[in-house]
Amino acid sequence: MSAPVSLKPHRGAATQAEAARKGAPSGAAASLEVEGVSLSFGGVKALRDVSFSVAPGSITALIGPNGAGKTSMFNCISGFYKPQQGTIRYNGEDITRMHPPHRARIGFARTFQNIALFRGMTVLDNIKLGRHAHLKTNILDAFAYWGRAAREEMELRRDVEERIIDFLEINHIRNMPVAALSYGLQKRVELARALAMHPRILLLDEPVAGMNREETEDMARFILDVKEEWGTTILMVEHDMGMVMDISDHVVVLNFGEVIASGLPHEVQGNAQVAEAYLGAGEPAAIKEKIHKRASVA
Numbered sequence: 490m491s492a493p494v495s496l497k498p499h500r501g502a503a504t505q506a507e508a509a510r511k512g513a514p515s516g517a518a519a520s521l522e523v524e525g526v527s528l529s530f531g532g533v534k535a536l537r538d539v540s541f542s543v544a545p546g547s548i549t550a551l552i553g554p555n556g557a558g559k560t561s562m563f564n565c566i567s568g569f570y571k572p573q574q575g576t577i578r579y580n581g582e583d584i585t586r587m588h589p590p591h592r593a594r595i596g597f598a599r600t601f602q603n604i605a606l607f608r609g610m611t612v613l614d615n616i617k618l619g620r621h622a623h624l625k626t627n628i629l630d631a632f633a634y635w636g637r638a639a640r641e642e643m644e645l646r647r648d649v650e651e652r653i654i655d656f657l658e659i660n661h662i663r664n665m666p667v668a669a670l671s672y673g674l675q676k677r678v679e680l681a682r683a684l685a686m687h688p689r690i691l692l693l694d695e696p697v698a699g700m701n702r703e704e705t706e707d708m709a710r711f712i713l714d715v716k717e718e719w720g721t722t723i724l725m726v727e728h729d730m731g732m733v734m735d736i737s738d739h740v741v742v743l744n745f746g747e748v749i750a751s752g753l754p755h756e757v758q759g760n761a762q763v764a765e766a767y768l769g770a771g772e773p774a775a776i777k778e779k780i781h782k783r784a785s786v787a
């Protein structure tokens with residue numbers, strides 16, 4: 490738990506109109522509806538009849554104490570788990586049983602709690618791997634239609650270099666191996682790789698976990714910029730309550746696999762059941778203090 494983040498505009502931040510002119514690398518915003526989802530691991534009920542929705546172009550945060558079911562829900566949405574009951578809809582389409590690669594093709598991209606980058610490869614090469622999810626050319630095609638492959642490669646470079654790298658202010662590290670970067674920059678590169686997939690919905694798994702204050706503020710601002718400039722729908726799981734409350738449009742709270750509260754940040758902050766859930770889970774003193782403080786001013 491940490492204090493509200495200070496959201497300074499980034500140097501590269503543009504207006505939505507400017508971003509549209511530049512051809513922002515995001516498709517139209519998507520909506521997501523989770524309806525009656527239940528998931529068990531043997532006798533452990535990780536999710537019980539969970540329902541909530543994510544509005545197009547919003548930032549929705551999924552929060553809750555340890556073991557509440559956030560990761561399980563996230564994995565159902567990204568396709569790594571198949572719930573035993575319930576439905577997940579993307580722009581009205583039932584995607585509950587759709588495999589992750591198919592989800593990537595229709596507009597899903599995600600980052601991971603533990604950074605999932607190729608550490609020996611450069612920043613640029615890692616980002617290119619994200620973009621490859623959308624290239625029409627495969628290896629065999631490339632032999633037969635090298636012209637198309639070359640064109641796509643050039644388009645890819647332009648895309649990566651002129652938009653995402655500029656946007657995330659990582660031009661100075663583009664040729665560095667990921668392993669040589671600070672933790673905060675690695676998380677930013679992971680975001681860049683996800684953006685290179687042209688997501689319509691971006692799933693962020695603890696985007697500021699393990700970051701220091703400055704890195705957290707930077708990342709919070711970048712996430713807001715992605716929403717505001719590109720209109721991407723964002724769903725994040727995050728423990729940093731200060732950051733969640735400052736940048737989210739909507740907050741969904743899970744406890745023991747159930748939704749116990751859902752609403753605007755200030756509504757959730759003032760919810761006694763939410764404070765109780767965190768206290769009951771024995772979260773650190775700073776969290777208790779923060780929730781009490783926020784509940785008393787809401």
Ligand SMILES: Nc1ncnc2c1ncn2[C@@H]1O[C@H](COP(=O)(O)OP(=O)(O)OP(=O)(O)O)[C@@H](O)[C@H]1O
Pocket residue numbers: 530533534535553554555556557558559560561562
């Ligand atoms: N693969 C699994 N096998 C068995 N039980 C699991 C598995 N994954 C999660 N669980 C159980 O499901 C419940 C929800 O866990 P989950 O990881 O989704 O919670 P969480 O809110 O993400 O917790 P945290 O904040 O600690 O990451 C817990 O009781 C957990 O022990």
